[in-house]
Amino acid sequence: MNSAKTPYINAFLPGFRRGPVQVILAWLLLLSFGMGAVGCKYYRLREDKTPDAQKVAGLPNYKRFILHQGTSQWELVQVAVKDEAVIGKLQPLPTTLLPYVEDHPGVSKRYREAEKGTALHVVHLYVYEFARGENDQVTIPMSAIKRMDIADKDTGATIASHVLVGIAAAAATMALTAVIVALLKSSCPFIYLQDGEQYRFVGEAYGGAIFSPLERDDFMPLPQVLAPQCQVHLKITNELKERQFTNLAQLEVVDHPPHVRVLLDQTGQPHSLENPQAPLTALAHQGQDLTPVLAARDSAVWSFNQPDNTLNYLQLGFKKPQDAQWGKLVLHVQNTLWLDYLYGEFTRQFGGLYNSWAQKQKDEPAAKLLQWQREQGIPLLVEVQTPAGWQVVERIPPVGPLASRDLVIPIPLAHHQEDTVQVRLSCGFMFWEIDQAGMDFSPNLPLRVKKAPLTSAYAANGQQVKQLLTASDAQYLQQANVGNAVELTFAVPRQKAGQRQAWFLHTRGYYEHIRAYEGIPNLISLREFAKPGRFMQFSRERYLQLMKDNNLTHLVHAHAPTR
Numbered sequence: 001m002n003s004a005k006t007p008y009i010n011a012f013l014p015g016f017r018r019g020p021v022q023v024i025l026a027w028l029l030l031l032s033f034g035m036g037a038v039g040c041k042y043y044r045l046r047e048d049k050t051p052d053a054q055k056v057a058g059l060p061n062y063k064r065f066i067l068h069q070g071t072s073q074w075e076l077v078q079v080a081v082k083d084e085a086v087i088g089k090l091q092p093l094p095t096t097l098l099p100y101v102e103d104h105p106g107v108s109k110r111y112r113e114a115e116k117g118t119a120l121h122v123v124h125l126y127v128y129e130f131a132r133g134e135n136d137q138v139t140i141p142m143s144a145i146k147r148m149d150i151a152d153k154d155t156g157a158t159i160a161s162h163v164l165v166g167i168a169a170a171a172a173t174m175a176l177t178a179v180i181v182a183l184l185k186s187s188c189p190f191i192y193l194q195d196g197e198q199y200r201f202v203g204e205a206y207g208g209a210i211f212s213p214l215e216r217d218d219f220m221p222l223p224q225v226l227a228p229q230c231q232v233h234l235k236i237t238n239e240l241k242e243r244q245f246t247n248l249a250q251l252e253v254v255d256h257p258p259h260v261r262v263l264l265d266q267t268g269q270p271h272s273l274e275n276p277q278a279p280l281t282a283l284a285h286q287g288q289d290l291t292p293v294l295a296a297r298d299s300a301v302w303s304f305n306q307p308d309n310t311l312n313y314l315q316l317g318f319k320k321p322q323d324a325q326w327g328k329l330v331l332h333v334q335n336t337l338w339l340d341y342l343y344g345e346f347t348r349q350f351g352g353l354y355n356s357w358a359q360k361q362k363d364e365p366a367a368k369l370l371q372w373q374r375e376q377g378i379p380l381l382v383e384v385q386t387p388a389g390w391q392v393v394e395r396i397p398p399v400g401p402l403a404s405r406d407l408v409i410p411i412p413l414a415h416h417q418e419d420t421v422q423v424r425l426s427c428g429f430m431f432w433e434i435d436q437a438g439m440d441f442s443p444n445l446p447l448r449v450k451k452a453p454l455t456s457a458y459a460a461n462g463q464q465v466k467q468l469l470t471a472s473d474a475q476y477l478q479q480a481n482v483g484n485a486v487e488l489t490f491a492v493p494r495q496k497a498g499q500r501q502a503w504f505l506h507t508r509g510y511y512e513h514i515r516a517y518e519g520i521p522n523l524i525s526l527r528e529f530a531k532p533g534r535f536m537q538f539s540r541e542r543y544l545q546l547m548k549d550n551n552l553t554h555l556v557h558a559h560a561p562t563r
Contacts, residue, residue: 047105194233204400238479248508251490263408276438285313310536332436351519376535377428385422428536
């Protein structure tokens, strides 16, 4: 049994997306819970290779600047921007800044409460050169700044943009992500993959399967890592207030030629991707052009966040080859933390009756629970335009807000006569965010999904629980307490010569939230949630109310995709 330590919840923070809009959501949600709420706190550096005078000038005056030139570092104080140059005064690095000199972009680092006044306010300026004057005064032309790194955190949801000038906005969110996760996040088992000596957070399993009738299969793509002795090690953990019931855990392996990628669809069928095309057009339903935003995988995202609408649409257009029989829509998406927050606000209205209500949900038919989710815009709805109108292709269940997921959705085109394929994505206000979209028209290669044997599954107490995870049956791995973790070891087949492998974790299960609400239920409000679309409407209302309560109503319409 491998003894590598299970990461804490915040080990996945580098996976968060970053952007000015997340600042506002972070502050709004934190204020709504009260500033006294705290949790594990991490920071990371965001690299900006195109800093400009406006970004630097927009930084709050309490920031601590570390100036880097070659192997030398100084603290830069009395910082200002003048005539396309940064000016300031050099002084030796104080001991309080020394621990942060070697920080690198993309690495999540934890800080203690006593350190937040420094850890969350450091800005690194890397320069080619600068002019030094009297009394250690320096002038740094903007053209001499190689890059600027600043600590950054993200809420996983987008609310407004064009806020707080570039990096200033991103900096404002850096102390909040861990707090928001601790307050809001309570869904899905966390999955970690061993990469060398460390475990790396890779995603959340069977999202949205709240209550036993909604038990479902999930096929999570895994990054390729070295597999010494043909063994892959994974962990399934419970790190939040919930009970988790995992019925099945299998590692599925697909051999494929090096020039293609492979993804499994929602039913576990493999699809080869040779040349996904970026969309010709990508338009939000109010006409906002998102084409450049969705062309590449980066931190520029759109979060279905036009506040004038409860149901938000995104229409994608792709050029269709004349002989194409299928189009494989490829998406890089995730849910928002806003959705988790909102569901918590909904269940909070049950007060002391929550547990009775939750118990009754276990006896409801799955079709009824799924119908409610669909009517409230929780799944990501995928439709294709046909001569008969928009036809439903797929409803994507939640994948969680803590890691992005690559998805493939096959779309039949044999009877599609147009030279473009129009696809529409829709969901409730601010429930999902999308980073990239594409469509591959190549015929599927003959691919075979192989199951890697599960050789061991050890709980933290050393108990072997392998027998609970090898088949979809009446036996479940039950993780009822925060901190429960099971380490899985799979024997993967050797990679064939001239081939690559794609790995997928196939899980099946469900989970239940643990809540200790008190008080009288808000029955009048709860009855409204039985109506189609009420949860989406509640999302928009709650957002607008938070903006109003915090005197941010002037930002309501400041919406754009951001980095």
